[in-house]
Amino acid sequence: EAGVAQSPRYKIIEKRQSVAFWCNPISGHATLYWYQQILGQGPKLLIQFQNNGVVDDSQLPKDRFSAERLKGVDSTLKIQPAKLEDSAVYLCASSLISGDTQYFGPGTRLTVL
């Protein structure tokens, strides 16, 4: 069974630039999550989708971050404009249903200079 796919794996940008990350969850998983993991910390939830609807985006900095899952399958996370403190690994995860075991993708390591 294919796992969660993410791209790119690495991205280096300058502050104030824009960046987008892509995630394709495990086939059949209705719930998709985006996390931010800063070095030395645990993953922090940014947004959760149930199919193509947003369930929880309470910790998403909406002035600069946006995410969509238009067809209820793959998803994109965008940062515009990026700040230095956005340097982190952005992890995508999916689960069959909300609250079930989450399976993570390899993550995108973002460096903002």
Next chain:
Amino acid sequence: RKEVEQDPGPFNVPEGATVAFNCTYSNSASQSFFWYRQDCRKEPKLLMSVYSSGNEDGRFTAQLNRASQYISLLIRDSKLSDSATYLCVVIRYGQNFVFGPGTRLSVLP
């Protein structure tokens, strides 16, 4: 106070040693608990769920103490391959995963 807290370590132990990690949570409504393992520069992977009665999987034992609001992970006969960061995860019904900051373990030869 953070919702989920862990001793960051690092725990440096020799091969074959027994090591235990604790995790405390602040919300008494928390209902589900997991331990995830994260290798350096890799994604988190589920290690085991934590059940009220405690559960064991080979060399790994997880326990839950609801009264004191903590969960523990015991690793017996440590292997070099156990070196990783161990993340405690807490879920409230209908809510999302809340990860602890992780405890780093280094098993030394």
